[in-house]
Every structure is written in structure tokens, then in C-alpha cells.
Amino acid sequence: MLKREEVEKVVGPRAPQSVKDVVEHPPFRVTTSTALETLASYLRKFPIDVVPVFKSVFSEEVAGVVYPHTALLIKSKKLDAKVGDFLNPPVVVKESWRIENVAEILIAESKWGALVVDEEGKYAGVVTLRGLLSALLLREPKARSVAAVYTSVDESKSRAGFVKAIERVSKIFKKLVGGEVDGYIVLNREGGAAGVLTVWDFLKSRRWFKGAGEPRPLFGTRVARGESKHVGAARVWRIMFRGVAVATPETPIEEVARYMASTGQYVVPVVDKDQRVVGAVTAWDVLHAYIYGPKEGREDVEVKRAVEVAVEKPALEAAIRVRPSKHVTGLRAKDVMLTDIPSVNIRDSLSRIRRVFLKSRSGIVAVVDDEGKIVGFITRRDFVTYIAEKSLGYWRRQKGKMLVLKEQVMPGETAKVLVEEGTAGDVMKTDFPTASPDTTVEEVAYKMLAAGREYVVVVGGDNAPVGVVTKDELVKAYKERGRRAKVGELMTPPEVATVNLFNSLSSTIRKINAYELDGVVVTEGNEVKGIVTVDDLSLRPIEESLRGERLIFFTKAGVLKKVTSGLSRIRYAKAGTLTASDVMKLVELKTGPEAEVVEVVDKLLEHGIVPVFDDQGRLVGVLNKMDVVKELARVYITYAAPEKIPEVEEAKQLAR
Structure with a gap:
């Protein structure tokens, strides 16, 4: 009899059917006496859609729930507000209920999550909007395109707001903190998408309150440091998330669902062919597409999907297109090698590697261990290939922070979080061609191609690296001594x-x-x-922080615009x-x-x-x-x- 894992390899994973399949366990414990500032710090580190509030650290009895919006109710660091003062009655569902039934309840209540109990009514975890989206990805949506469900700009009742980048935050703060909207699409002066603004952007920036939450004393012992200076309201563009991903009416709905489930970003701008915002697709729109199909009066349109083309690597001789060529340059590896290249530590992140590429303009970096010994190399091609293989065009540096092992986390214990870190050690190549300093550049070129690398490491008598010959150095050598070929x-x-x-x-x-x-x-x-080109792609990815997770986006070329509202550059990614x-x-x-x-x-x-x-x-x-x-x-x-x-x-x- 085949095991479940063997069956899934053939037919794919089984789509979750009940709440029990998607239940989650927050990696921290909050009680009624937990400070609101502590809740905010937890959410910055472990973003989750709904947080159960227990009566005590030793009790399994839930007093209520709070949502990420609750943390924004902090008016001053001086005020010791408690979570218990802002409890919400939970939406309660059972482990045995079907996923679509829970989705319908959350749509009706406009809540990001619900409390899960077992058949005896005991606390079993939470189910979140993000988890439901992940589960629905394994199903076929009833509406295929964004055009069938997105929220247009002129709709009166909308879970997405639209605001100009130069507006004051105070104009939209109450609706966001009250949960009336899930996020704002930030517009530039041309009507394009400058960014998005959500609860997570406020939590990350910590800039939603002024210095004091009470009448400000001028003299005396009640004057607290940092509270006697008036602070003006921030502008939207200072807090918004700039790595905005956009969709079009022709974008497949499952690609938007995958983006939302991956990033926790529940509002995505919808743009036309001129990159002007025509609406937004929300998580509720995506749920509608999977459960009900197209909205009333809407029709599906033909979706535009990326085409995967199979590629087979040709034989070396075919790739080189071998034919007689007898012009010798007379140069050797020692004449063209680089002896000073930038280096990174084996534990350095992708963002650090990219900054080194940008600053040095080098096409290769050496990877060293803690003792300074070279253990590998990374080229721009390695960097680009690593990111491009991560599906959607963006790469999650910390994956699945919402997913933890099903264990209760008590104060002082370390949450066992599933984390996927990308470091130099993951990207580097440890098998590389080598040559002696006296090797001809022609042989170096052959070694480079035979190994499928863009460099050859030059080693001395003790087999220690003394330099590197890159393809750029070979091209320069050809310019100096090569034949005058057409x-x-x-x-x-x-x-x-x-x-x-x-x-x-x-x-x-x-x-x-x-x-x-x-x-x-x-x-x-x-x-x-x-x-x-490889060089262009390696310099284009931008790193942004979203919901406490680090993301690297490939930005959309051809839509960079200059604006005069304080935004020097607008950078687009793509939800799909x-x-x-x-x-x-x-x-x-x-x-x-x-x-x-x-x-x-x-x-x-x-x-x-x-x-x-x-x-x-x-x-x-x-x-x-x-x-x-x-x-x-x-x-x-x-x-x-x-x-x-x-x-x-x-x-x-x-x-x-």
C-alpha cells in the first residue's frame, strides 16, 4: 500500500478540507495583563492575524482576542495600557468545520481570524485569513481573473482605501485602526500606485503617535523625556510600503492568492495598461473568487500566464561552436587575474551580498568563514539564479513565521519557528575550476566554459588562491590582444x-x-x-520589510517614474x-x-x-x-x- 507522501508525489498534495488542517498556534502568549507595547513588539517579530488573550499564563481559558489593529491604540509610551482593556469577543469555530464555511463567516464578520475549539469547547488554536488563502490555493477558483472580483476605485463600500502620498496620516488612521479598511492604496500625482499602507507599516515604523497621550505639562516632575516637544503628523509617503506589487485585470486570481498567502499583504493595487490605478483586489475579493465566483455584473476575462519553456543544456563543443582558431594572445592568467575582490561572510544575508555588488561594482565576491578562509564564490549569475528559482519573482527571507510547532509557548520559552534563511552559504559555489598563474588565457577560457562558471581561481604552489580570472578580464584581454574578428x-x-x-x-x-x-x-x-541581462537583474532586486518578514522583489522595468511629492523613485513588483x-x-x-x-x-x-x-x-x-x-x-x-x-x-x- 502506498504511503500518503508517495501518493502526493504523483497526484500532488491533498487540499485541506477542515479547520483542523489549517489551525495555527501563535508563537507567543498574551494575557489580559500584557502591556500593549509588548503586544506590538510581539507582532513586529511574529506577525499573525489574530491573537488569543488568555486569563493568565497558566490558564487555557481564553478571555477574548485582539487583532494587529489593537496595537495601534497606544497613545504614548508613558501610558501603561493593557491588552485586557481592548479585548474583542472572538469568532469561534470548531476543528471539524469545513474551510469554506469558516471563510463565509470571516467574510460576513470582516475579521482576519477566528478562535478554534475542539468538540469539547477547549482552545485548540486559531485560524487566520492567511492560512485560509494558503489552503484555497490547492483548489480551483470559481472566478479565474482579477477582473471578475476586484474592487473598483469608485465603490462606496470597500475594504480598500485610496489616498494620495502627500496626505497626512491622521486623515486615514481612524479607519485603519478601527478595522474599517484592510489597507490603503497610495496614489502618486499621475494616478499610479506609489505604495500601500497597512497596519504592519505602522507597527514597523512606530510612528503613529505623538510624544504624549495626556495634556502636556510645561514644568515640574511630570515632564517626561521626549514628551515635551511637539511632533507634527507624518505624511503617508513616509510610512507606506514602497515595494508595491501590482496586478492587472488579466492577472490569474490564484497568483494574487499566492502573493497574499506568502506576504500577508491583503490589499493589492489593480492597474491598467498605462499603470494607472483602477482599483484594488483584497483578500475578501480573493475568497469571493474561490467560494462564490465572479461578482454580480462582472465577467471573467482571459488570463495572462507566464510560459514555462523547457531548456536542455547543450554539449560543451556545441555550446562553444568549435571551429579552427589559431590567434594566440600570448597572455597568461597572472597577467589578467584580479587579486583584490570583495568578500562576504558565509552567514551574510542576500541583502548584504547585493549591497556589496552595488558598492564594489564587482561581478564576483569571495565567501569566507569566521577564520577568514575562502570557502566559495558568488557571482551575479549565482545571485540572480537563486532568487529567480523562488517562484513568484520575490523571495521570502524568513518564510512561515506564522507556522510553529504545535506546542504551547510559555513565558521564557523559545518558540520553535519554521524559518528559511538565505545566506551566502546557500548561494555560493564551492566547486570551481582552478589554474596556475602561468596558464594561458585560452586555456583559462576553456576551463571556465567546461566547468560552467564565469571565473577561474588562480592557485599558487601550495594550492592556495592567489587571484581570480573572470569573464570580464578575458574580454578585456581579447580587446588588447585578440584577433580582429567580425x-x-x-x-x-x-x-x-x-x-x-x-x-x-x-x-x-x-x-x-x-x-x-x-x-x-x-x-x-x-x-x-x-x-x-544578468548584470541588470542582479542590481534591480530591492529588499523590503513586510509584516516583519524580509522580502526581495524584482522590480518591474519600464514603469519607474519621477515624482515631486518626496518620493524619489517608485518601484513596482508584480503579484504573480x-x-x-x-x-x-x-x-x-x-x-x-x-x-x-x-x-x-x-x-x-x-x-x-x-x-x-x-x-x-x-x-x-x-x-x-x-x-x-x-x-x-x-x-x-x-x-x-x-x-x-x-x-x-x-x-x-x-x-x-
């Missing part, structure tokens, strides 16, 4: 170096890696739309699987097949790839930095392994 001789064919607009980001990166490319050209039919069209940038440079490679090298180093067009404006190829490395590798094969050339030429003839 671009048309070295360029990659267009069928290899192009992707469709709707190719997913992950499949685009897989193609780049499989063919040893530095980027690809994005096309729609015969029309060139833009380019996607990223495609090549989302991350591409416009073509800024092009060349012809008759141009000499050495004349294009500087631009190649700057942009990563250079599209090649003929006299009629048709794309005939793409020149990559790796194409130059392949030319150097051909020289090594010509002299060191000449038997490979006839084999490849014969294979080409048979293919024709």
Missing part, C-alpha cells in the same frame, strides 16, 4: 539568444544559464521589445509569476554583423549583451561577453584537442 563571426544565433514576452523569469534564467549567455533579447513575433516582459529594459545599443568585435567590447562590458541587426533592421544575432570567451576557448581546442574539430564539423554537416 561581430557576425562570434555572435550567438537569434533562435538561441531570444525569448518570448511571456516566458517566465525562471525559464528565461534557465535558458541564459544553459547556453552560457549574459542575457537574451525579448521578442514578440519578429519585433524586438527589449533585453534581459514574473515574465521576461516584466523585467526587460529597452534596447539602448545595437550593432551590425560587419562591425569589429574589439570596437564593441567597451559597450559589451557595460551592457552585457549587444543585439546585432542587419541593414533591413532584422535581428540576426546577439553578441554576449561569453561569445568572446568562447572564441578564446576555440584557440585552446585548436592546439590542445584538434581531434574535436573534425567531430564537430561532421556533426554540423549531418545536421544540415
Whole structure:
């Protein structure tokens, strides 16, 4: 008989049916005597939609519940407000109830969560909006597109608000803290999405109250430090979350559900083709799509999905496109190697690695242990590949903070939280090619391609690293000593170096890696739309903090706008699987097949790839930095392994 795990591998995981399948246990315990400031600190560290309040630390009897909004009722740090003063009667559900029934109750009550009890009425945990969304992801929605359920800007009764970035926080604070809305879409002057503002942004910033909660004394012992100075109300743009993810009416509803379940962000802007906000999709809209289908008077539209394209890595000789090449540069590894590259600790986070890339402008960093010994290397390609493989185009640095082992957490105990940390140790490569200082650059190029790396480590007599040769250094060596080849001789064919607009980001990166490319050209039919390069992607991700969790987003290219309301840049992500069209940038440079490679090298180093067009404006190829490395590798094969050339030429003839 097959085990459950074996069945799930074949047919997929079973969709949760009852509350028992999605019950959660907050990783901290709150009682009626817990200070409101303590509750806020717990929520900053462990964001959860509903918090049960116990009568005492030793009791399992629940006095009520509080929601994240409750923590915003703090008026002053001086006032020792208690959680017991702000209790809410809980929505109570049983473990045996069906998920859709609980969802209907939460929709009717507009609550983010409910208290779960067993058949005897004893406390068993909580069920949250986030948990329900995660469970519904394994089901087929009754409405497929955002267009069928989203909340438009002009709807009077809405769980999403809309506010300008320059407005005062005081204008919208009461509705947010009272739970009338789940969040605000922040608009810029052009009507686009500048950000979102939710309870979690206030909790993170701690800027929702002034210095004092009582009449301010001018003199005497009651003057508290920090409370005698008047503080003006903050503007919305200072507190809002800027890494805003947007959806369109054609976005699949399950992608929005996945985004909300992953991030706990229950309000997502909906934009039109001009990036103007036309509404918002809320968690309640998503539940409506799964349980009831399209809203009254709405119809589904055809959804736009990312296309996954299978890519197979070609053989080394096919990738290099072996042919005789006898021009020797005369340079060796010691002549071109880098001896001073930036380093990071093996425990450093992705955000730290990215900052090092940005500051140093280097394409490679060394990873060292606590003793300063080099244990691996990370390139921009490694960095991009790691993030792109994390599904939605954003990467959760701390995954599942709401999920803990089903154990009661008492004061002083450490909550056992499921955490997924991304560090240099996770991204680095420990297997890399090596060469001696006297190795020719042609052999270095061959070793680089044979190992599928963008660098070769130069080691001394004691086998200790003394330098690194990167592909950029090989390209510079070719400019200095290489033959004056035409671009048309070295360029990659267009069928290899192009992707469709709707190719997913992950499949685009897989193609780049499989063919040893530095980027690809994005096309729609015969029309060139833009380019996607590894160097550009590695510098574009931004890190934001959401609900106490660290996120890294790939921002949406082509929609960056300047505004004058204090926001220097507006950066868009996407609520769904990223495609090549989302991350591409416009073509800024092009060349012809008759141009000499050495004349294009500087631009190649700057942009990563250079599209090649003929006299009629048709794309005939793409020149990559790796194409130059392949030319150097051909020289090594010509002299060191000449038997490979006839084999490849014969294979080409048979293919024709």
C-alpha cells in the first residue's frame, strides 16, 4: 500500500478540507495583563492575524482576542495600557468545520481570524485569513481573473482605501485602526500606485503617535523625556510600503492568492495598461473568487500566464561552436587575474551580498568563514539564479513565521519557528575550476566554459588562491590582444539568444544559464521589445520589510517614474509569476554583423549583451561577453584537442 507522501508525489498534495488542517498556534502568549507595547513588539517579530488573550499564563481559558489593529491604540509610551482593556469577543469555530464555511463567516464578520475549539469547547488554536488563502490555493477558483472580483476605485463600500502620498496620516488612521479598511492604496500625482499602507507599516515604523497621550505639562516632575516637544503628523509617503506589487485585470486570481498567502499583504493595487490605478483586489475579493465566483455584473476575462519553456543544456563543443582558431594572445592568467575582490561572510544575508555588488561594482565576491578562509564564490549569475528559482519573482527571507510547532509557548520559552534563511552559504559555489598563474588565457577560457562558471581561481604552489580570472578580464584581454574578428563571426544565433514576452523569469534564467549567455533579447513575433541581462537583474532586486518578514522583489522595468511629492523613485513588483516582459529594459545599443568585435567590447562590458541587426533592421544575432570567451576557448581546442574539430564539423554537416 502506498504511503500518503508517495501518493502526493504523483497526484500532488491533498487540499485541506477542515479547520483542523489549517489551525495555527501563535508563537507567543498574551494575557489580559500584557502591556500593549509588548503586544506590538510581539507582532513586529511574529506577525499573525489574530491573537488569543488568555486569563493568565497558566490558564487555557481564553478571555477574548485582539487583532494587529489593537496595537495601534497606544497613545504614548508613558501610558501603561493593557491588552485586557481592548479585548474583542472572538469568532469561534470548531476543528471539524469545513474551510469554506469558516471563510463565509470571516467574510460576513470582516475579521482576519477566528478562535478554534475542539468538540469539547477547549482552545485548540486559531485560524487566520492567511492560512485560509494558503489552503484555497490547492483548489480551483470559481472566478479565474482579477477582473471578475476586484474592487473598483469608485465603490462606496470597500475594504480598500485610496489616498494620495502627500496626505497626512491622521486623515486615514481612524479607519485603519478601527478595522474599517484592510489597507490603503497610495496614489502618486499621475494616478499610479506609489505604495500601500497597512497596519504592519505602522507597527514597523512606530510612528503613529505623538510624544504624549495626556495634556502636556510645561514644568515640574511630570515632564517626561521626549514628551515635551511637539511632533507634527507624518505624511503617508513616509510610512507606506514602497515595494508595491501590482496586478492587472488579466492577472490569474490564484497568483494574487499566492502573493497574499506568502506576504500577508491583503490589499493589492489593480492597474491598467498605462499603470494607472483602477482599483484594488483584497483578500475578501480573493475568497469571493474561490467560494462564490465572479461578482454580480462582472465577467471573467482571459488570463495572462507566464510560459514555462523547457531548456536542455547543450554539449560543451556545441555550446562553444568549435571551429579552427589559431590567434594566440600570448597572455597568461597572472597577467589578467584580479587579486583584490570583495568578500562576504558565509552567514551574510542576500541583502548584504547585493549591497556589496552595488558598492564594489564587482561581478564576483569571495565567501569566507569566521577564520577568514575562502570557502566559495558568488557571482551575479549565482545571485540572480537563486532568487529567480523562488517562484513568484520575490523571495521570502524568513518564510512561515506564522507556522510553529504545535506546542504551547510559555513565558521564557523559545518558540520553535519554521524559518528559511538565505545566506551566502546557500548561494555560493564551492566547486570551481582552478589554474596556475602561468596558464594561458585560452586555456583559462576553456576551463571556465567546461566547468560552467564565469571565473577561474588562480592557485599558487601550495594550492592556495592567489587571484581570480573572470569573464570580464578575458574580454578585456581579447580587446588588447585578440584577433580582429567580425561581430557576425562570434555572435550567438537569434533562435538561441531570444525569448518570448511571456516566458517566465525562471525559464528565461534557465535558458541564459544553459547556453552560457549574459542575457537574451525579448521578442514578440519578429519585433524586438527589449533585453534581459544578468548584470541588470542582479542590481534591480530591492529588499523590503513586510509584516516583519524580509522580502526581495524584482522590480518591474519600464514603469519607474519621477515624482515631486518626496518620493524619489517608485518601484513596482508584480503579484504573480514574473515574465521576461516584466523585467526587460529597452534596447539602448545595437550593432551590425560587419562591425569589429574589439570596437564593441567597451559597450559589451557595460551592457552585457549587444543585439546585432542587419541593414533591413532584422535581428540576426546577439553578441554576449561569453561569445568572446568562447572564441578564446576555440584557440585552446585548436592546439590542445584538434581531434574535436573534425567531430564537430561532421556533426554540423549531418545536421544540415
